[in-house]
Amino acid sequence: MNAPLRSVSEGLRLSTPYLLFLGDIEQPSYAKTAFGLADWAPDLCVGEWSMLDGGITTGLPKMTPEQARAKGARSLVIGVANPGGVIPQSWVAALVEALDAGLEVVSGLHRPLSSIPELVDAAARNGKRLVDVRVPPENIPVGTGRKRTGKRLLTVGTDCALGKKYTAMALHRALVSRGLKADFRATGQTGIMISGAGMPMDAVVSDFESGAAEVLSPDAASDHWDVVEGQGSLFNPSFAAVSLGLLHGSQPDVFVVCHDPTRKQIIGVDGFALPTIEEVIDLTIRLGKLTNPAIRCGGVSLNTSALREAEAARLMEAEGERLHGLPVGDPMRGGRGFERLVDSCLA
């Protein structure tokens, strides 16, 4: 999905393409990562590998690590999660087999790969990496606030988990389809696996939060766009620090507000009402202009997945009027509303 990274300082960088590891899981719900990668990054997936005969499948070709390596695969991605995010002992021999076949191993689980001695030994023996996408790279610098060249777009939200990653990926795709130079800049583990690179912003030590966002979207050509995946919300009492460091460090020229019209309360905490879209626009401009005085709102990405089509269309039109003509679209539905949002971001 990305052009070759310009320097290793841009964050984590995975070796692609992938073989998706399905472990010994029988329930598809535990294989969210594998299904997400097969859907969102089919070009990065050469196949899948299950330890079971007749287990779950993403529909990708079944192959062993050795066969995948011969087809060009460079990493085995753990596509399944156990409750608790542990790596069961029953998987270790399979992961060692992948390393011995010349693949790196990539994990987004809680327990670090490096805590398992057999994997550390096999990685060293084969000169291959164990990559935990929850672990930021070393030596992230403190942010400087220096204005960088190139254009940047950031998705922000009225809350967590309502479409910031999806919106950024859809906007990136729209820019590329219009012939523009653009990179999707992932800031969470799923986005990092989908794009093969990025910075796990929520795992960065606070002192280096804006510096990490600066590293993620370096100087670029003046007509190049970095489309940066947002995190959290300035109005979420748990995660606003992550959102502010990302805002200051990514110094967006344009931001898009992501919102779910059915959500009334901030999730995960008690007693916090969702902010209005106008409040998010106002506070994002006020805080964002510290590092980019020209920051502006490109429009609103409305997650209308809970609504029927006609209802969704009516709501988007009504919201657009209420917001004085600001473009309102749903990237999942596309169409004229979303194209107007893209136009507005580029204006």
Place this chain on the structure above:
Amino acid sequence: MNAPLRSVSEGLRLSTPYLLFLGDIEQPSYAKTAFGLADWAPDLCVGEWSMLDGGITTGLPKMTPEQARAKGARSLVIGVANPGGVIPQSWVAALVEALDAGLEVVSGLHRPLSSIPELVDAAARNGKRLVDVRVPPENIPVGTGRKRTGKRLLTVGTDCALGKKYTAMALHRALVSRGLKADFRATGQTGIMISGAGMPMDAVVSDFESGAAEVLSPDAASDHWDVVEGQGSLFNPSFAAVSLGLLHGSQPDVFVVCHDPTRKQIIGVDGFALPTIEEVIDLTIRLGKLTNPAIRCGGVSLNTSALREAEAARLMEAEGERLHGLPVGDPMRGGRGFERLVDSCLA
């Protein structure tokens, strides 16, 4: 300085009192930590220990680890820094001697104590801790935004390094001297050493930043004050994420703005003008009311150390008038201005 901590979940907790370690340093400028502790926390320091005869001195009694242990010392604090923050091999035998004498070892240097095998062995042999005050405790929870009982005061700033720690300590001392129940809540390594406890906020992973501040100032009696040391500035493009997480998590009832009238630019970065005091008040209220709708500004702490007394008095009066009667004091000078600031915080 603090009442006994109510639970280990309140952050780092050092074992006091201390023996101050001066290493083999000959220049006083490298012993800032030792001099700071001798000045600010004389009650916590039983003595000093230099590896040199006739080296530098803080004026405290000279003693060996064994003698200090007999006088009640429970930790050896590394009071000196080498350029680069390393622990030279020439100190290791001395630190092992302290562990063998029954002291814990406390360090604020960059290189972790646990990276030195001889120290790890000696600590294990003696059942003593190696405490790096830059390293946050494990298992910090995500912030919840839940309103806690008790009162909280936070020092904020127009920038870093202009008196937030000093102001918080002076306000804490003033509250205690008025017979109120109060704890100083340290958020940086020097403050943690001075008070014997605290949370190194800048070293906490961003996702847990507000949660760490919640842990630092737990539920308390309704007439109890936590006086929380501020960090960074909402207007500093490097560190605003730290400041926002601390603001949201400490949910202050009252904040005091710390300012150095001679500073015109944010330090450490290029091209960022210092915000005005009014801008800091306004933005702190706007962001702070997310977790405490009753947040208010108690006044301004002006660092007038660069001015002569008459000049400082004139400036504080002029600033108070300009800010429509808001109390303006300098805790280093005390006097009526500072007492009015304390009154206003308690009002």
